[in-house]
Amino acid sequence: MLNTRVIKPTDNAHSTPLLIKNLLLSGRRYERSQEIVYRDISRYDYATFNERICRLASALTSAGVKPGDTVAVMDWDSHRYLECMFAVPMIGAVLHTVNIRLSPEQILYTMNHAEDIFVLVNSDFLPIYQAIEGGLTTVEKTILLTDGDTRTAEMAGFVGEYEELLAAAEPTYEFADFDENSVATTFYTTGTTGNPKGVYFTHRQLVLHTLTQAGTMGGLDSVRLFGNRDVYMPITPMFHVHAWGIPYTATLLGVKQVYPGRYEPDLLCQLIKNEKVTFSHCVPTILQMVLNAECARDMRFDGMKVIIGGSALNHGLYQAATAKGMTLSAAYGMSETCPLISAGYINLELEAGTQEERETFRCKAGVPVPLVDARLMDSEGNFLPLDGKTQGELVLRAPWLTQGYFREPEKSAELWQHGWMHTGDVATIDEMGFIEIRDRIKDVIKTGGEWISSLELEDLISLSPAVKEVAVVGVPDPQWDERPFALIVAAEGQEMNARVLRDHLKTYVDEGRINKWAVPSQIATVTEIPKTSVGKLDKKRIRVEIAEWQESQAPFLSTI
Numbered sequence: 236m237l238n239t240r241v242i243k244p245t246d247n248a249h250s251t252p253l254l255i256k257n258l259l260l261s262g263r264r265y266e267r268s269q270e271i272v273y274r275d276i277s278r279y280d281y282a283t284f285n286e287r288i289c290r291l292a293s294a295l296t297s298a299g300v301k302p303g304d305t306v307a308v309m310d311w312d313s314h315r316y317l318e319c320m321f322a323v324p325m326i327g328a329v330l331h332t333v334n335i336r337l338s339p340e341q342i343l344y345t346m347n348h349a350e351d352i353f354v355l356v357n358s359d360f361l362p363i364y365q366a367i368e369g370g371l372t373t374v375e376k377t378i379l380l381t382d383g384d385t386r387t388a389e390m391a392g393f394v395g396e397y398e399e400l401l402a403a404a405e406p407t408y409e410f411a412d413f414d415e416n417s418v419a420t421t422f423y424t425t426g427t428t429g430n431p432k433g434v435y436f437t438h439r440q441l442v443l444h445t446l447t448q449a450g451t452m453g454g455l456d457s458v459r460l461f462g463n464r465d466v467y468m469p470i471t472p473m474f475h476v477h478a479w480g481i482p483y484t485a486t487l488l489g490v491k492q493v494y495p496g497r498y499e500p501d502l503l504c505q506l507i508k509n510e511k512v513t514f515s516h517c518v519p520t521i522l523q524m525v526l527n528a529e530c531a532r533d534m535r536f537d538g539m540k541v542i543i544g545g546s547a548l549n550h551g552l553y554q555a556a557t558a559k560g561m562t563l564s565a566a567y568g569m570s571e572t573c574p575l576i577s578a579g580y581i582n583l584e585l586e587a588g589t590q591e592e593r594e595t596f597r598c599k600a601g602v603p604v605p606l607v608d609a610r611l612m613d614s615e616g617n618f619l620p621l622d623g624k625t626q627g628e629l630v631l632r633a634p635w636l637t638q639g640y641f642r643e644p645e646k647s648a649e650l651w652q653h654g655w656m657h658t659g660d661v662a663t664i665d666e667m668g669f670i671e672i673r674d675r676i677k678d679v680i681k682t683g684g685e686w687i688s689s690l691e692l693e694d695l696i697s698l699s700p701a702v703k704e705v706a707v708v709g710v711p712d713p714q715w716d717e718r719p720f721a722l723i724v725a726a727e728g729q730e731m732n733a734r735v736l737r738d739h740l741k742t743y744v745d746e747g748r749i750n751k752w753a754v755p756s757q758i759a760t761v762t763e764i765p766k767t768s769v770g771k772l773d774k775k776r777i778r779v780e781i782a783e784w785q786e787s788q789a790p791f792l793s794t795i
Contacts, residue, residue, distance in 0.1 A: 252413070252438070252439075253415045253442040254325070254413070254442065255325055255419055255438050255483070256325045256410045257442065258442060258445055258483055258486060258487045259288065259486060261488070262487060262488065263281045263282060263285050263489070265488065266463060266490075266491075267280060267281045267282045267489075268282075269281055270492075271492050271494075272506075273494045274496045274502065284317075287318055287401060288322045289405070289406055289408040290402075290406055290408075291318050291319070291404070292408040292410070293407075293408050294401060294403075295322065295328070296408075297404065298376055298400075299353075300326065300353050302326065303327065303329070304328045305331050305349050306319070306328050306329065306331065306354075306355070307331040307349070307351040307354045307355070307374075308332055308333060308474075309355070309356040310355065310356075310380055310473075311357060311359070311496040312494045312495055312496060312498075313380075313473075313494050313496055314494055315380055315397060316332075316473045317486070317492065320477065324419035324420060324438065325410045326408075327417065329419065329420065329421055330421070331420075331421050331422065332420065334431070334475070334769075335360055335363070336769070337423075337431065339363055340367075341430070342363065342367060343367040343370050343371065344430055344431070345423040345433070346367075346371060347373065348423075348433060348642065349641070351373055351374050352376070353374070353377070355377075355378045355380055355397065356378070356380060358379060358381045358384060361379075361390075365389065368390065374391075375392050376393075376394050377391070377394065378395060379396045379397065380396075380397045382496075415437065415438045415442075416438070417437060417438055419437055419441055420441070421434065421435040421436075422434065422474060422475070424570040425475075432640040432641075432643055432646060433640055433641030433643070434637040434640060435637060436573055436637060440573060440636075441480070441573070443634045443635055444480050444575060444634075444635040445483040445484050445487055447605055447606055447635075448480055448481065448483075449484045449488060451604045452578070455580055456564075460514065460564060461481075461484070461485075461514050461540070462490075463488040463489050463490050465491075465514045465540075466493060466513050466514065467491065467492050467513075467514045467515070468492070468493040468494070468510070469481060469494070469515065469517075470495070470503065470515050470517035470521050471769075472769060475570075475769045476568070476570055476574040477573075478516075479516055479544065479568070480574065480575065493506055498524075500525060500528030500530055501528065501529075501530045503525055504531055505530070513538055513539055514539070515539070515542075516541060516543070516566075517543065517545075517770070518543070518545035518770040519545075519546050519549065519552050520546070520766055520770045521770050522541060522543065522552065522556065526556060526559060527703070531559070535559060536556075539560065539561050539562070540562045540563075541556065541562070542563075542566050543564070543566070544565070544566045544567065544568060545771055547600075547690045548565040548597075549694040550698055551694075551697030551702065553598055554698075564579035564597055564601075565597060565599060566600070566601055567600035567601060567670060570637075571636060572631065572635070573636065575604055576603060576604065576609065576633065577601040577609070578602070578604055579597050581596060581597070582667065584667075596669060599669050600669075600670040602667070602669055606633055607633040608631065609631055609670060610629075610631075610664075611627030611628065611662065611664060612630045613627055613628070614628075616653040621665065621666065622663075622665065623663055623666065625663060626661050626662070626686075627662070628657060628660065628661060628662075629660045629664075630656060631656045632656065639651065659676050660673075660674070660676070661675070661676055661679055673690065674688045674689055678690075678774055680717050680719050680753075682709070682716055682753075687709075687752070687753045689707040689719070691748075691749065692707040692721070692753060692755075693705050695740060695743050696740070699735075701725055701730065702723055702725065702726060702729075703723075705723050706764050706774065707719050707721050708774050708777050708778050710781055715752070718755070718756060719753060719754075719755045720758070722758070722764055722777055723758055723759070724760070724762065724764060732793040733755065733756060733757060736755060736758055740753075740754045741754075757793065758793050759781065759784060760793065765777055765780065
């Protein structure tokens with residue numbers, strides 16, 4: 236321990252804790268008349284938003300919610316969700332954002348594991364909730380969320396309907412100070428093996444993450460991604476890492492916020508157009524869904540900036556979005572990292588380069604944001620060179636990384652082995668600091684003694700005009716250990732088979748981008764590729780389905 240100089244503050248000095256309530260103050264100061272919009276149903280200004288948070292805090296407290304209790308929310312992306320993201324942690328309780336796309340059995344597991352006391356449930360999810368209600372072990376009270384419909388709740392401990400409770404609650408609330416290291420939020424990862432794992436974040440972590448996110452997106456790069464004159468609409472579920480933390484940043488800045496509820500392509504296009512949305516974020520498959528929607532066929536998205544995360548941003552999607560007027564930029568993070576770790580950045584050196592160079596770096600995972608330390612590590616815990624070529628597991632340190640998995644000490648120790656958070660991603664980091672994710676460790680294709688990146692193959696395949704969507708996995712091979720297998724949704728009116736794909740990839744083999752063993756000898760053409768609950772490619776399920784297809788010799792398999 237260093238012998239540093241510590242000065243004790245005077246007795247009457249106030250040491251301000253970093254609490255979520257402090258993020259709420261500045262938005263109203265800057266732009267009290269800016270709006271919070273929910274679909275075509277509700278809109279109100281920041282002054283009303285602050286009052287509604289006070290009313291919600293009053294209603295929850297009156298209903299018996301205490302500091303340290305866990306309050307679960309089951310809702311679409313809405314103004315109500317945003318209010319809960321503030322009011323629940325601000326009274327000292329813990330917000331559990333329930334992943335409503337999990338199976339009922341997994342939802343039940345997460346709610347019991349998190350020890351939820353109080354549940355706010357959208358009427359759309361009443362059938363799911365009522366089906367699992369008998370198995371809930373800790374829930375005492377429930378509140379119903381509706382969009383003005385007349386459905387009634389038949390739930391144990393029913394307190395009332397959300398809007399009616401807010402209307403009757405006190406419009407002011409004195410939010411107390413408490414320890415900034417108190418847990419503010421929890422949610423569960425969408426892992427592909429075993430039960431979901433609970434991650435959690437403190438007030439201090441969320442405040443530091445928000446401040447860094449605001450500075451990164453507003454103060455770096457030749458294109459300012461996000462400021463308080465933008466109009467923000469998430470296309471990332473709010474149950475998934477607080478919609479990547481951006482609702483907190485938007486509120487801090489006083490940005491106009493638009494919440495679309497359930498994702499419906501026509502409504503998303505309508506909101507983007509009518510509300511003049513200029514900033515959003517999502518995984519690649521969701522953006523692909525929007526761009527391919529009928530409503531977007533003749534629509535331009537000029538001036539709209541979109542951050543892509545969750546999965547690699549491939550060049551095919553980048554070019555399709557750019558042609559529609561969007562500015563795309565990749566970012567990297569995961570459930571355990573709050574999530575922001577790195578973001579796309581074009582420095583002065585790259586700005587002076589070619590458009591192709593700038594596109595290449597826009598599609599990478601970007602440069603670590605301030606306060607993040609990113610390294611590469613081998614399986615023995617040794618650091619590896621940051622030369623842009625050497626591959627290793629990406630390991631991290633930052634003030635906002637989850638300190639472990641809730642009630643999972645063995646998995647927590649594995650996550651933090653050697654004192655660094657292990658991401659499970661194979662990456663390179665170059666001399667400028669740019670991170671390039673090569674693959675998930677479990678998704679690297681091992682063939683003939685070589686490692687092939689499924690992400691790189693997906694990127695190159697996406698550049699074919701015959702390809703609408705693609706996923707690549709390794710499948711067992713008696714001679715080569717594994718061989719790459721491509722699952723492809725063909726573009727409308729285009730022919731796609733293994734020979735067409737081979738001819739497309741031959742250029743990249745000739746250029747030395749990939750070796751000849753990386754070219755899939757088998758593909759399956761399908762109408763839809765399996766996705767996880769948050770829109771990522773579900774490669775575990777893909778491998779199972781391919782094995783079943785191969786066994787049955789399905790007619791949509793194509794072999795060279």
